Each structure stands twice: as C-alpha cells, then as structure tokens.
Amino acid sequence: MVWLKVGKSTFNKDAVSKMSFKEFEKLHKHLEKVCDLKDVYKKCGGKVKTDEVRETE
Amino acid sequence: MSLFCECDGTLQNTGVPGKQAVVQNAVKLIAVRMYADDGTRNQIDESDVINQAYVDALLQNADASKRWFPIGDFTNVTDERADPATESSSDGSNSVVQQGVRAFQGWLRSYSPKYIENLDSFKCNSFGVYGIDACGNLIGSISKDGTKLRPIRVNNSSWYARYVKASDTAVAKIQLNFEFSQLEQDKSLRIINENDMTAELLEVEGLKDMAGSVSGISTTGFVIALTLPWGQLSKEDVVGLVAADFSLYNTTTASSIVITTVTEAPDGTYTFVIPAQTSADVLRLRTDPTNGSGFWIEELITIP
Numbered sequence: 001m002v003w004l005k006v007g008k009s010t011f012n013k014d015a016v017s018k019m020s021f022k023e024f025e026k027l028h029k030h031l032e033k034v035c036d037l038k039d040v041y042k043k044c045g046g047k048v049k050t051d052e053v054r055e056t057e
Numbered sequence: 058m059s060l061f062c063e064c065d066g067t068l069q070n071t072g073v074p075g076k077q078a079v080v081q082n083a084v085k086l087i088a089v090r091m092y093a094d095d096g097t098r099n100q101i102d103e104s105d106v107i108n109q110a111y112v113d114a115l116l117q118n119a120d121a122s123k124r125w126f127p128i129g130d131f132t133n134v135t136d137e138r139a140d141p142a143t144e145s146s147s148d149g150s151n152s153v154v155q156q157g158v159r160a161f162q163g164w165l166r167s168y169s170p171k172y173i174e175n176l177d178s179f180k181c182n183s184f185g186v187y188g189i190d191a192c193g194n195l196i197g198s199i200s201k202d203g204t205k206l207r208p209i210r211v212n213n214s215s216w217y218a219r220y221v222k223a224s225d226t227a228v229a230k231i232q233l234n235f236e237f238s239q240l241e242q243d244k245s246l247r248i249i250n251e252n253d254m255t256a257e258l259l260e261v262e263g264l265k266d267m268a269g270s271v272s273g274i275s276t277t278g279f280v281i282a283l284t285l286p287w288g289q290l291s292k293e294d295v296v297g298l299v300a301a302d303f304s305l306y307n308t309t310t311a312s313s314i315v316i317t318t319v320t321e322a323p324d325g326t327y328t329f330v331i332p333a334q335t336s337a338d339v340l341r342l343r344t345d346p347t348n349g350s351g352f353w354i355e356e357l358i359t360i361p
Contacts, residue, residue, distance in 0.1 A: 009319065016318075
C-alpha cells in the first residue's frame with residue numbers, strides 16, 4: 001500500500017485515485033481548510049476533469 | 058511431583074566441562090502462553106536465529122496467544138525453591154517425597170497502579186515465563202528431546218501483584234509474587250547465552266494499551282480519540298500515528314477494509330475516511346503492531 005502524507009493526514013493513493021474528485025472532495029470536507037484537496041487528489045494519481053467527472057482509464 | 062521418575066538403577070557420570078552455564082535471577086520476565094490458540098507450542102527451536110527481527114515479530118504478534126509479553130525491569134528479586142517435603146521414619150531418618158515449591162518475588166519500581174490490571178490478566182491463562190538475566194541471557198526450560206527452549210510454566214493461580222504506595226522512605230512499587238509449576242524441575246533449566254543472540258533482550262518492551270473513544274460514525278468514516286490510560290484522571294493523548302499503523306476489518310462480511318485517509322487533528326484525535334459500509338455492520342479497528350508503533354488497541358465500531 002502506498003501512502004501520501006500531507007501535514008497530519010495520510011492518504012491511500014490507490015484508493016483515492018480510483019474515486020472521482022467530486023467524491024474525494026465530499027469525503028474530505030473536514031480537510032478543506034488545511035490542505036489543497038485538488039493538489040492532494042492529483043498527487044494520489046487522480047485525474048480532475050473540468051466537469052469533475054473522472055475519466056476511466 | 059515425585060523425584061523418582063527415573064529410578065531405573067542407572068548412575069550418570071559426574072564429570073563436568075571446564076565451562077558451565079549457570080542460571081542467575083531474572084531482571085526481566087517474558088510471559089507467553091504455553092500453547093497458542095491453533096494448538097502449536099510456543100517455544101524456541103535450537104535452529105532459530107534470535108536476531109532483533111525474530112524478537113520483534115514475537116513482541117508485535119497480532120495473535121495474542123503467540124505474543125511475547127515482557128514484564129520488568131525487576132529489582133529485589135528472590136527466586137528460591139523451598140525445602141523438599143519429607144517423610145520421617147521411626148528411626149529418625151527422612152526420605153524426600155516431593156520437591157519444594159519454587160517461588161518468585163520481584164519489585165517493579167515507580168509503576169502506576171493501573172499496571173496491576175495488565176498483570177492480573179495472566180491469572181486466567183496457562184502460561185510460562187522466560188527469564189532474562191542482567192547479562193542478557195535468556196532462561197527457559199529444555200524440552201525432553203533437547204531441541205527446544207520453552208517458557209518455564211507458572212502456577213497461574215499463585216500469580217499476585219500488589220501495590221506498595223510511596224512513603225517517606227520508599228518509592229512506590231508493584232510487588233509481583235508467583236510460584237513456578239511443580240511440573241517444572243530445576244534440572245531442565247537452560248540458557249541461551251547473550252553471545253549467541255544479536256537481539257537486545259534487555260531492551261524489549263511490550264505493546265502499550267490505548268483507550269479509544271469513538272464518535273462521528275457514518276457509513277464512510279468515524280473519529281476516534283486515542284489516549285494512554287495510565288493512572289491519571291486526565292489521560293495522555295497518543296500522537297503521531299498514521300494510517301499505516303491501523304488495520305480495519307468488517308466482522309459482519311468477514312472482509313478487510315482498505316482505509317482511504319487518516320487525519321490527526323487535534324492531537325490524539327484521528328478522523329478516518331473509509332469506503333462506504335452497510336448500516337449495522339460491525340467494524341474492528343486495530344493497530345497493526347508489526348508497523349512498530351508500539352501501541353495496541355482493538356475497538357469495535359457499529360455503523361449506524
């Protein structure tokens with residue numbers, strides 16, 4: 001399992017990359033003020049689309 | 058225990074080698090179940106390489122029935138076998154009929170009274186102890202075939218820890234008393250010499266229990282505050298744990314759950330984000346001791 005550490009949060013890169021950004025953002029509302037969710041999502045391998053729907057690979 | 062198990066008339070030779078392994082009092086004990094839940098014996102094979110990885114794996118074993126539980130360091134240790142029971146004959150001579158009981162007493166100085174709860178938990182199990190002496194040698198009981206070193210069996214019903222409060226002339230301490238099982242004979246005591254191991258047995262520590270308070274449970278997460286409950290009403294937060302220190306399991310569906318995120322904020326409070334779970338499912342959160350955090354918790358969480 002590969003983890004991304006940002007501040008006091010650890011993200012499961014594989015799990016995050018498999019969800020849409022919209023879903024990721026909804027689940028991590030408690031972190032909105034402490035980290036850049038879009039940046040974290042991208043670092044986990046997620047692909048942010050303009051319409052926030054993740055393109056399936 | 059009869060002392061005449063092998064009275065077949067054969068005398069054993071009495072020469073001794075130049076260097077003999079002697080057994081000293083233990084400064085640390087390692088308590089371990091005699092048998093694991095899967096029926097296997099907990100023992101050290103003569104072929105085992107006792108390095109730090111070997112010892113750490115036993116100290117951090119997620120299966121408590123196989124785990125090593127270090128206790129110590131002890132001071133003021135007495136470990137003595139009482140005089141044997143004898144039968145007197147009419148001519149005044151005595152015959153030894155039973156070995157005396159070997160009893161252990163030791164002090165754990167400046168320990169919290171909370172620790173007695175941890176020690177008392179051993180009373181209900183069949184267990185033994187390895188001893189670690191001041192030189193770092195490991196003391197145990199040799200198997201009949203001479204290839205295994207086993208824990209020395211304890212009479213668990215004799216196991217008793219009492220708290221001695223601090224006074225004007227003495228520090229607080231826990232005094233631990235117990236008897237070794239009468240099934241153990243001193244002639245079976247053996248040591249693994251400190252020079253034959255690279256593990257630092259004198260430095261070993263057991264897992265530290267945490268207390269958890271769960272809140273904010275939803276189908277996609279929960280919050281748990283982790284503290285160390287060691288004798289004070291105000292508890293100490295456990296800080297610095299990360300997602301990899303935990304494992305999560307759905308006991309209802311018998312399946313592991315891959316944790317998405319763990320965030321510590323404030324200190325000691327951990328917010329978990331997880332894949333959506335079904336209402337009424339029961340999740341089991343544990344620390345993963347093999348990751349070396351040194352802490353242990355097992356918490357059941359019911360999804361609302």
